[in-house]
Amino acid sequence: MSLARIKGQDKAIGLLTAAFESERLSHAYLFGGPDGVGKETTALAFAQALNCEEEGLSGCGTCASCKMAQGLSHPDIHLIFPVPTTLKPAERSALLSGHASGGYREQDFGRKTAIISVETVLSEVVAKANQRPYIGPWKVFVLADADMMTTEAANTLLKTLEEPPDKTVIILTTSRPNALPATVISRCQKIPFAGLGRGTIEEVLLADPRLGFDKASARAAAALAQGSAGRAVRTNRQGPQVELKRVADLMAGGRTKDVASLVNEATALAFRLGRSEQQRFLDLMLLWYRDVLKLSEMGADAATPHLLYSQHLAELKAAADAMDVETLGRLIDKIDDARRAIERYSNATIVFTSVLLDVAVARKETATKRGVRHAA
Template sequence: MGLDRIRGQEQAISLLRSAFGSGRLAHAYLFRGPYGVGKEMAALELAKSLHCETEGLQDCGQCPACKMSDGLSHPDTHLIFPTPRTIKPVERAERVSESVRKGFRDEDFGRKTAIISVETILTEVVVKVGRRPYIGPWKVFIISDADRMTSEAANTLLKTLEEPPAQTVLILTSSRSSALPATVVSRCQKIPFSPLSRVEVEAVLTGDARLGMDAAKARAASAIAMGSPGAAVRASQSGLAAELKNIAAIMKGSRAGGVRSLIDEANRLAYRLGRDEQQKVLDLMLLWFRDVLVVSESRSATVPELLYSSYEDQIKSQADIMELADLEQLITKVDEARRAIERYSSPSIVFTSVLLDMAVVRKRAITRRGSQHGVQ
């Protein structure tokens, strides 16, 4: 248990285990990798294992230290998060426990305006590093999203990174480690975290009771998460997983109302969703075509595993009428749309153009099939 609960990060966990096993746990680590793949969770589990009364890098889950770690109240684990400049300390503490209770950090919490100030580094790290541990023997400081430190904060942390007291571990996490000053990075042992497989994401989502996700929800959310359980949770909470159903309706052409309805839909996507969500919607469309491609290329009777498994019939019938050239055209179109959104083009124009193109290609495929059958 403990560190082994972190799924899909075997390399990171084994680096930590072997360092501990040989008595060479570094005093400063940088856990780096994409958003939502378990960096903070691994940091918390490492702290818990270090504090547990059991020998070795284990946690029993029963001893007082483990109970305190579970409740995020172990006095020798110090959590530092970016916060909006104006936040009060009490509110900050509440937000930290709230995000841990939910299992994943709230996106708002890492809002782009949030920072780790020099005052925070001074009071939460520099001063506390100098004190003896309350329960001991270890003291762990977790600086989450360390790239949000102001340059003054980063400079202040440098000295601590250079000369930390014994049995003190500082763990910096970052999904944008290139934004960290080189002086900070060079003083930390780097531990890489990678995206998970879709199956692993699903397992994380259904395995964590705090998330309350059933298999169908987890499947939908993991299809769009690009290997990040955190992103999957975010997608699910933002209603993006529900978009999957909507996308399927568009793709199988089952929406009534013709062109007018497509334009309405394009406007809905353009005005109701944020730019990140719009990108994800386009990803969902690409995944639909991926499924169609997979089916058309599988010669066997058994259909390979589909992302849109609940729409197998519709996927099959599209694979039936679409030619490779149709699919290529649509995939290119969606890909271009993705880049257009990135370049801040008008989402309304982008989505209208994509949806109309899809309707045209569908219609062409159906007509072609009709005329082929007519000739026979």
């Protein structure tokens, strides 16, 4: 993809372009920002543009170098991303070719933790950085989700960052810059990436026919995506209504009526879903309570506001009746914490048990409070 076609990241691309035009490219960049907003796409487009046979940063898309870059087969452009240690080389190349043809790299390995190992950094970065470019002019290394480097891997990379070979650019992308060692961060020039607006996400989804969105589904997915085009892409694949129903059922309380069924449900969520699906599930829980909050604030007699869970209005109303606004606010914070815990690879069974317990306690608390008020 050419840099010009990337949507919603004008600031980041402006910084890179200015550095290139003033011949002050840094040896290392840190692309920081939320998941699914185009950090990796921009890094690869920048790598393509640097090596394009045309003048400037055009990334024409038609020269031999651009074609190789787009197929991820350019010998001077290297994409490194976290994989489970058990992944075989053939499986890794299958992932890469999926990335080249699909545009979005799905990196949900279920319950296996994916890392960037020291062996990978040594063979894919250090060794290759010290060779001359094959066709050049630039060697570019993109380390996606660089925060998943092991400590040993980060220390090994640090040596290359400290003594950067000529004509080499190393780009680290991360949604959790604080998880990287300060020594690594201090060697990189930071390029901030912003969350995307709904309109931009819609455009991104519709721009690539391979993603399979029509206008209506793009609009629904963009509304659910909270600024992340990557998340919107996953929405489509899983079918929003089925997902919404599952969350609505759970939130309505039928499936978590006692401790045993609550633990069952939490275990199911922890074991059946991969990490990104778990995050998404928590996102949908948040959106459920946002709807409940909207209903509470509008009052029962007001015209129905625009709700995501409009097909579950009765359950939403019941939830709005069962919980006061203060409790609701606290619960929303807790679900948000749970989302971050999953992001940090905390034990999913514990996270889900505790968040479903929080929901049950919140329901009960309000009931008790109201009971006391009635009695008084």
